[in-house]
Amino acid sequence: MADASMTVPATGLADGPRGPKPRRAFSRGNIFLYGTLGLVAIYYMIPLWVMVMTSLKGMPEIRMGNIFAPPLEITFEPWVKAWSEACTGVNCDGLSRGFWNSVQILIPSVVLSIAVASVNGYALSNWKFKGSEVFFTILILGAFIPYQVMIYPIVIILREIGIMSSLAGLVLVHTIFGMPILTLLFRNYFASVPEELFKAARVDGAGFWGIYFRIMLPMALPIFVVAMILQVTGIWNDFLFGVIYTKPEIYPMTVQLNNIVNSVQGVKEYNVNMAATLLTGLVPLTIYFVSGKLFVRGIAAGAVKG
Amino acid sequence: MSTTDAPPVRAGEGNRPPNRLFKNLTAKIAAIPMVLTAMVIFVGCTVWTVVHSFTNSRLLPKLDFVGLAQYDRLWGTRRWLISIENLAVYGICSLIFTLVIGFTLAALLDRKVRFEGVFRTIYLYPFALSFIVTGLVWQWILNPDFGVQNIVRKLGWESFEFDPLYNPDIVIYGILIAGLWQGTGLIMVIMLAGLRGIDEDIWKACRVDGIPIWKTYVVVIIPMMRPVFITALVLITSGIVKVYDLVVAQTSGGPGIASEVPAKYVYDTMFEGQNLAQGFAASTMMLLTVVIILIPWAYLEFGGKKHG
Numbered sequence: 001m002a003d004a005s006m007t008v009p010a011t012g013l014a015d016g017p018r019g020p021k022p023r024r025a026f027s028r029g030n031i032f033l034y035g036t037l038g039l040v041a042i043y044y045m046i047p048l049w050v051m052v053m054t055s056l057k058g059m060p061e062i063r064m065g066n067i068f069a070p071p072l073e074i075t076f077e078p079w080v081k082a083w084s085e086a087c088t089g090v091n092c093d094g095l096s097r098g099f100w101n102s103v104q105i106l107i108p109s110v111v112l113s114i115a116v117a118s119v120n121g122y123a124l125s126n127w128k129f130k131g132s133e134v135f136f137t138i139l140i141l142g143a144f145i146p147y148q149v150m151i152y153p154i155v156i157i158l159r160e161i162g163i164m165s166s167l168a169g170l171v172l173v174h175t176i177f178g179m180p181i182l183t184l185l186f187r188n189y190f191a192s193v194p195e196e197l198f199k200a201a202r203v204d205g206a207g208f209w210g211i212y213f214r215i216m217l218p219m220a221l222p223i224f225v226v227a228m229i230l231q232v233t234g235i236w237n238d239f240l241f242g243v244i245y246t247k248p249e250i251y252p253m254t255v256q257l258n259n260i261v262n263s264v265q266g267v268k269e270y271n272v273n274m275a276a277t278l279l280t281g282l283v284p285l286t287i288y289f290v291s292g293k294l295f296v297r298g299i300a301a302g303a304v305k306g
Numbered sequence: 307m308s309t310t311d312a313p314p315v316r317a318g319e320g321n322r323p324p325n326r327l328f329k330n331l332t333a334k335i336a337a338i339p340m341v342l343t344a345m346v347i348f349v350g351c352t353v354w355t356v357v358h359s360f361t362n363s364r365l366l367p368k369l370d371f372v373g374l375a376q377y378d379r380l381w382g383t384r385r386w387l388i389s390i391e392n393l394a395v396y397g398i399c400s401l402i403f404t405l406v407i408g409f410t411l412a413a414l415l416d417r418k419v420r421f422e423g424v425f426r427t428i429y430l431y432p433f434a435l436s437f438i439v440t441g442l443v444w445q446w447i448l449n450p451d452f453g454v455q456n457i458v459r460k461l462g463w464e465s466f467e468f469d470p471l472y473n474p475d476i477v478i479y480g481i482l483i484a485g486l487w488q489g490t491g492l493i494m495v496i497m498l499a500g501l502r503g504i505d506e507d508i509w510k511a512c513r514v515d516g517i518p519i520w521k522t523y524v525v526v527i528i529p530m531m532r533p534v535f536i537t538a539l540v541l542i543t544s545g546i547v548k549v550y551d552l553v554v555a556q557t558s559g560g561p562g563i564a565s566e567v568p569a570k571y572v573y574d575t576m577f578e579g580q581n582l583a584q585g586f587a588a589s590t591m592m593l594l595t596v597v598i599i600l601i602p603w604a605y606l607e608f609g610g611k612k613h614g
Contacts (some may be wrong), residue, residue: 012352029524033372033414033417033419034419036414036417037414037415037425040411040429041424041425041428041429042557044428044429044431044487045428046447046493047432047440047443047444047447048431050443050447051443051446054446057379062452063452064459065600066456066460067446067447067452067453067456067457068457069410077493094540096548101456116339116340119336119337120336120337120339120340120538122336123333123334123336123337123340124337124340127330127332127333129330129333129334131336132333132337135337135340135341135344135345136340136344138344138345138349138560139343139344139346139348141348141600142343142344142347142348142349144540144544144568144596145348145352145593145596146547146548146589146592146593148548148569148573148589148592149351149352149355149356149589149590149592149593150348150351150352150355150571151573151576152355152367152576152585152586153351153354153355153583154347155349156367157346157351157521157524174343176343176347179339179340179343185546188602198359199590203376207332208332208333209332209407211345222319222463224485233434236436237436237437237438237439237440238436238551239551239555240438240550240551241333241574244573244577245457253440254438254551256435257439257442258438258442258554258555259439261442261445261555262555262558270446270452273446274446275444277442277443278438280436280439281435281436281439284434284435284436285431285434287434288430288434289431292427295403295430295434296426296495298497298595299492299495300495300496
C-alpha cells in the first residue's frame with residue numbers, strides 16, 4: 001500500500017507549482033495553483049447550485065431548460081409542497097412529519113449519548129480499573145464492525161425490552177453506536193487535563209461525581225460542543241437505523257425523503273424532489289457553516305486514534 | 307469544597323475495603339453502559355450472528371445447524387457475486403481517487419494559499435450531508451433526460467452519451483462520482499493536518515539541497531506522512547464496506563441488480579426476503595472483509611510499539 005500512495009500522487013503534483021522560482025503575485029505557478037483550486041471548488045459547488053436552482057423553478061421550465069441555469073421565474077411553491085404536501089405512499093403530509101420525527105429522535109439521542117460517553121471517557125482516563133482498557137479496546141474495535149452484522153440481534157433485544165419500532169429504541173441504538181467515537185473523544189480530552197488538578201480535588205475530598213460535575217464538566221465545554229456537532233450531523237444523516245428500528249409513522253427525515261423522491265407512483269416532480277432534498281440537507285449544512293473549525297475538529301477526532 | 311454528592315463515593319472509595327471488586331466502585335458503575343455495549347452488542351451480537359449464519363433460519367432465527375450450506379448458496383447467488391464485484395470496483399477506485407485527490411488538494415492548499423479557509427469549507431461541505439441527499443442530487447444531475455447528457459446534446463453534440471445510472475455496465479461509476487464528491491473532503495482535511503505537522507526545517511533543508519518541490523513531496527513528505535496515510539486508508543476502507551444509503555438513494559440497486567452492494571444484500575435478505583441465515587452469512591462475509599483489512603493495520607499500529 002505504501003507503493004501505491006508513493007507513486008500515485010506524484011502524477012497530480014508533478015505539474016503543480018513547478019514554475020520557475022516561486023515568484024509572488026501572478027507567476028505561472030500561482031495562476032495554475034489558484035486555477036486548479038478554483039475549478040475544483042466550482043465542481044464541488046455544482047450539486048448545491050443545481051439543488052437550489054431546480055427547487056426554485058416550475059416544472060414547465062425544468063422540462064424546457066438547463067438544470068444549471070438559474071430560474072427565469074422564481075417560485076417557492078416546490079418548497080411549500082415538499083414541506084407540507086408531498087406524498088410517501090402512506091400519507092401526503094410532506095416532509096414536515098419527517099422533520100419533527102427527526103427532531104424528536106435527535107434531541108434525546110444527542111443528550112443521552114453525550115452524557116453516557118462523557119462519563120465513560122472520564123472514568124477511563126481518571127478512574128481506571130482493572131479491565132477498563134480491555135473494554136475500551138473492544139469498544140474501539142467494535143466501531144469497525146459493519147452494522148449489518150449486529151442489526152438483527154439488536155432487533156431481538158429491542159423486541160424483548162419492548163421498545164422495537166419506537167423512538168426510544170432508535171435513541172438507544174444511536175446511543176450505542178455513537179459510544180465508540182464519543183468515548184474516544186472524551187477520554188483523550190480528559191487525559192490531557194493536568195493530573196495535579198484531579199489530585200488536588202481528591203485531596204479536598206471530592207469524589208467521582210463531584211470531580212466530574214465541578215471540575216471536568218466546566219472545563220470540557222468546548223469538547224461537548226464538538227461532540228454535539230458530531231452527533232447532530234451523524235444522527236440527522238442516519239438512514240439505516242431509521243429504516244430498521246422505526247415504523248412508517250415515525251420515520252426520520254432521511255427515510256421519508258428517500259420514500260418521497262424514489263416513490264414510483266405519480267408524475268415525478270423534480271423541483272419538489274430537490275426542494276425536499278435541500279430541506280433535509282439544511283440542518284447539517286447550517287451546523288457545518290456555522291460551526292466551521294469545530295466541525296473539522298470533530299471529524300479529525302475520529303481520524304486521529306488515541 | 308462541600309461534599310453534597312460525596313457519600314456514595316465515600317462508601318466505596320474512602321473506606322477502602324479489602325475486596326478489590328469494590329475499589330473504584332462508582333467508576334465501575336458509571337462504566338456499565340460502556341461494558342454492556344462492548345460485551346453485549348459488539349461481542350455478543352457479532353458472535354450471535356456468526357453462529358446463526360451456520361443455521362437454516364428463515365423467518366425466525368433457530369439453531370438448526372446446516373454447516374456451510376448458507377455460504378455455498380451465497381457464493382452461488384448471482385446477485386451476491388455482482389454485489390462483491392461492485393464493491394471491489396467501487397472500493398479500489400474510491401481508494402485510489404480519494405487518496406490522490408485528497409492529498410493533491412491538501413498539498414495545493416498547503417502552498418500558503420490565500421482564502422484557504424474558503425476553499426477548505428467548500429471542499430468539505432458535502433461531508434456534512436447525508437448519503438441520501440448526496441445520492442438524490444447526483445441522481446438528478448446524472449439524469450439523462452435533464453442532466454449532463456441533455457445539456458451536452460443541446461450544445462450540439464447530438465450523439466453524446468452519459469447515462470451512468472441507466473447503463474448496467476457503468477452504473478457503479480455513477481455511484482462512485484457521488485461517493486467521491488462526498489468523501490474526498492474528509493481525506494483532504496486529514497492530509498492537510500498531516501502536512502501541517504511536518505517541520506518547516508525539513509522544507510528548508512530540501513530547498514537548500516536544491517530538491518525540486520514535487521520531488522520533496524514524493525521522496526520526503528509522503529514517506530513521513532505514513533501514519534496519516536494509514537489512518538486515511540482505514541477510514542476509507544471501513545466506509546467502503548458499509549456503503550448502503552448512497553446506493554439505495556441513487557439507484558435502489560438498479561438497473562436490475564447492476565448496482566447491488568453487499569450491505570444491501572444483507573438488508574434485503576433479512577428484512578424483505580425473510581431469509582435470515584442467508585443475510586447472516588452475507589454479513590459475516592462483510593465482517594471477514596473488515597477483519598482482513600483491519601488485522602494488518604492493527605499489527606502495524608500497535609504490534610511493534612509499546613502496546614505489544
